[in-house]
Amino acid sequence: MCGIIGYTGDRDTEKVLIEGLKKLEYRGYDSAGIALSGEEEISIYKNEGKVQLLEDRVKEANVAPSFAGIGHTRWATHGKPSQLNSHPHRGKKVVIVHNGIIENYQELKGELAQKGIRPISDTDTEIAALLLDQLYEGDPHAAIFAAIKRLEGSYALGILFTDRPHTIYAVRKDSPLIIGKGQGENFIASDIPAILEYTHDYFLLEEGEMAEITKDNINFYDEKKRPLEKEMLTADWDEQSAMKGGFPHFMVKEINEQPQVVRATLGQYARGGNLFPNQESVFDIKGSIYIVACGSAYHAGLSGKQIIEKMARIPVQVEIASEFRYNNPILRKEDLVVIISQSGETADSLAALRLAKAQGVPTLGIVNVRGSTIAREAATVFYTAAGPEISVATTKAYLCQVALLNLMALKMAEKYISPEELQEKLQQLFSLPTLIKEVLKKESQIKAIAAKFKDAEHLFFIGRGQDYALSCESSLKLKEISYVHSEAYAAGELKHGTISLIEPGTPVVAVMTDRSRIAKTAGNIKEVHARGAIVLCLTHPDVDCSDFADELITLPECSDFIAPIVGAIATQLFAYHIAVARGNDVDKPRNLAKSVTVE
Numbered sequence: 001m002c003g004i005i006g007y008t009g010d011r012d013t014e015k016v017l018i019e020g021l022k023k024l025e026y027r028g029y030d031s032a033g034i035a036l037s038g039e040e041e042i043s044i045y046k047n048e049g050k051v052q053l054l055e056d057r058v059k060e061a062n063v064a065p066s067f068a069g070i071g072h073t074r075w076a077t078h079g080k081p082s083q084l085n086s087h088p089h090r091g092k093k094v095v096i097v098h099n100g101i102i103e104n105y106q107e108l109k110g111e112l113a114q115k116g117i118r119p120i121s122d123t124d125t126e127i128a129a130l131l132l133d134q135l136y137e138g139d140p141h142a143a144i145f146a147a148i149k150r151l152e153g154s155y156a157l158g159i160l161f162t163d164r165p166h167t168i169y170a171v172r173k174d175s176p177l178i179i180g181k182g183q184g185e186n187f188i189a190s191d192i193p194a195i196l197e198y199t200h201d202y203f204l205l206e207e208g209e210m211a212e213i214t215k216d217n218i219n220f221y222d223e224k225k226r227p228l229e230k231e232m233l234t235a236d237w238d239e240q241s242a243m244k245g246g247f248p249h250f251m252v253k254e255i256n257e258q259p260q261v262v263r264a265t266l267g268q269y270a271r272g273g274n275l276f277p278n279q280e281s282v283f284d285i286k287g288s289i290y291i292v293a294c295g296s297a298y299h300a301g302l303s304g305k306q307i308i309e310k311m312a313r314i315p316v317q318v319e320i321a322s323e324f325r326y327n328n329p330i331l332r333k334e335d336l337v338v339i340i341s342q343s344g345e346t347a348d349s350l351a352a353l354r355l356a357k358a359q360g361v362p363t364l365g366i367v368n369v370r371g372s373t374i375a376r377e378a379a380t381v382f383y384t385a386a387g388p389e390i391s392v393a394t395t396k397a398y399l400c401q402v403a404l405l406n407l408m409a410l411k412m413a414e415k416y417i418s419p420e421e422l423q424e425k426l427q428q429l430f431s432l433p434t435l436i437k438e439v440l441k442k443e444s445q446i447k448a449i450a451a452k453f454k455d456a457e458h459l460f461f462i463g464r465g466q467d468y469a470l471s472c473e474s475s476l477k478l479k480e481i482s483y484v485h486s487e488a489y490a491a492g493e494l495k496h497g498t499i500s501l502i503e504p505g506t507p508v509v510a511v512m513t514d515r516s517r518i519a520k521t522a523g524n525i526k527e528v529h530a531r532g533a534i535v536l537c538l539t540h541p542d543v544d545c546s547d548f549a550d551e552l553i554t555l556p557e558c559s560d561f562i563a564p565i566v567g568a569i570a571t572q573l574f575a576y577h578i579a580v581a582r583g584n585d586v587d588k589p590r591n592l593a594k595s596v597t598v599e
């Protein structure tokens with residue numbers, strides 16, 4: 001989604017803004033722009049396409065010195081990607097950048113038209129700029145608070161006024177924004193990596209608050225325009241972890257970080273055999289568990305359902321957040337609603353959380369980004385310790401989510417299983433880093449197999465139970481970065497229609513990590529193999545697939561309990577190498593955004 005950076009200080013503003021925008025590229029965008037506030041005027045540079053293009057144009061333009069500036073990467077919602085629709089947008093006295101969606105922009109546009117004011121772009125953002133411009137009569141606070149009273153929807157706004165060249169203003173609702181504090185310089189940003197090069201200290205801007213930022217001061221005001229004291233936070237992510245560190249792409253770097261981040265995630269909640277200390281009440285579930293999430297986080301939920309129901313016999317329903325929020329779900333006070341989200345900002349997941357809270361149902365967030373909205377609003381939060389995930393395609397955050405759900409399943413099953421079994425399963429979980437490294441060693445084999453599948457037009461992943469959950473995630477991973485059409489199917493369901501798509505040469509990846517269902521899945525694989533499918537099997541070393549496997553990836557010796565986590569590394573590498581072989585922009589796939597903050 002869109003990204004915001006703002007800077008005021010003694011450095012070259014345009015350089016800080018462009019470097020910041022580069023760090024926000026991973027969020028997904030289709031155009032970029034900056035506004036520079038100088039003595040005389042605010043100059044705007046913007047274009048459709050990459051930040052690199054913007055940088056080249058700014059260098060050529062030889063820009064005048066500026067005191068403050070705001071920058072933006074746009075992911076189109078209202079109006080196609082174009083220079084005109086790119087941010088920043090301006091009125092006569094004001095320039096803004098905006099993340100989010102102004103839902104009542106048509107109504108506001110009509111009101112402005114009656115006063116003879118017409119936008120030149122198709123965006124909702126320009127309407128907000130024109131509205132603010134109308135309301136500004138020399139008092140920024142009054143104008144901003146009056147404007148946000150009129151804005152419906154979600155917004156994080158960075159604002160410059162032509163007659164206040166040293167000051168940036170910021171305000172937000174349902175779209176995150178942080179204010180970075182440096183020495184003699186200050187920042188605004190939609191995401192921490194954009195400012196890590198300069199400072200680790202930041203403030204979270206809360207709903208309805210406004211920040212007024214000069215190079216030496218940051219002042220906060222509440223909705224009634226009263227000054228606010230806010231707590232400063234310090235980011236524990238180092239800048240290095242937000243860089244590629246010698247790998248060709250963030251995605252493969254992040255795949256390789258999985259041994260460490262899974263260990264760190266589990267270590268937080270399992271100390272000395274004591275699981276989730278002081279969190280007993282979260283696990284006292286008398287009703288059902290609803291896991292609500294989007295994309296890969298939803299697939300992590302599918303995997304969690306399998307393991308929780310199997311071990312703890314608590315019913316789990318896994319729901320797609322964008323459906324759940326409008327389904328008028330039947331929740332009870334004895335249920336637990338678990339929201340899984342890497343970013344902690346996904347609009348649909350956040351809406352689902354709020355819906356559950358409004359019905360008085362206990363909520364738990366499984367979140368990667370500390371201080372994110374879901375982390376702050378959920379009654380309880382368990383953090384994945386995946387660190388900054390830059391690649392749009394999630395790998396390490398997904399794996400940490402599944403590992404954490406397995407640990408939660410153990411906690412829920414604690415009273416039903418023997419201490420020996422508990423210890424054994426815990427040991428299995430803590431052996432994950434070693435097992436993941438074993439799969440990482442198979443990268444060249446997986447790359448060679450990927451080369452054989454790279455020209456496929458369609459590809460199926462099939463499996464049962466936990467392997468169906470992994471199939472769903474593997475299929476999503478492949479399609480989002482390789483643009484190869486792919487479907488995940490419950491292996492036993494194929495013959496009810498979809499098997500008609502199998503013809504000689506159709507690639508099918510068969511996931512077989514659950515020993516209790518391997519014989520059944522094998523039967524289904526034989527059915528597709530007999531119809532000419534080329535079958536890649538992912539399974540344990542002791543499983544004989546010689547009758548039907550054209551290609552084989554074996555897992556290191558491991559139990560079924562953790563096998564889907566170990567197996568995910570193989571399908572991540574498979575997707576990665578197909579995407580690389582097809583020459584795609586792996587970290588920034590087309591049309592996608594890292595953090596989906598609009599519905």
Ligand code: M6R
Pocket residue numbers: 294295296297340341342343344345346349392393394395476477480592594595596
């Ligand atoms: O930040 P979240 O975990 O809430 O994001 C959810 C999905 O948007 C995300 O998992 C998406 O599906 C990824 N691109 C998958 O790689």
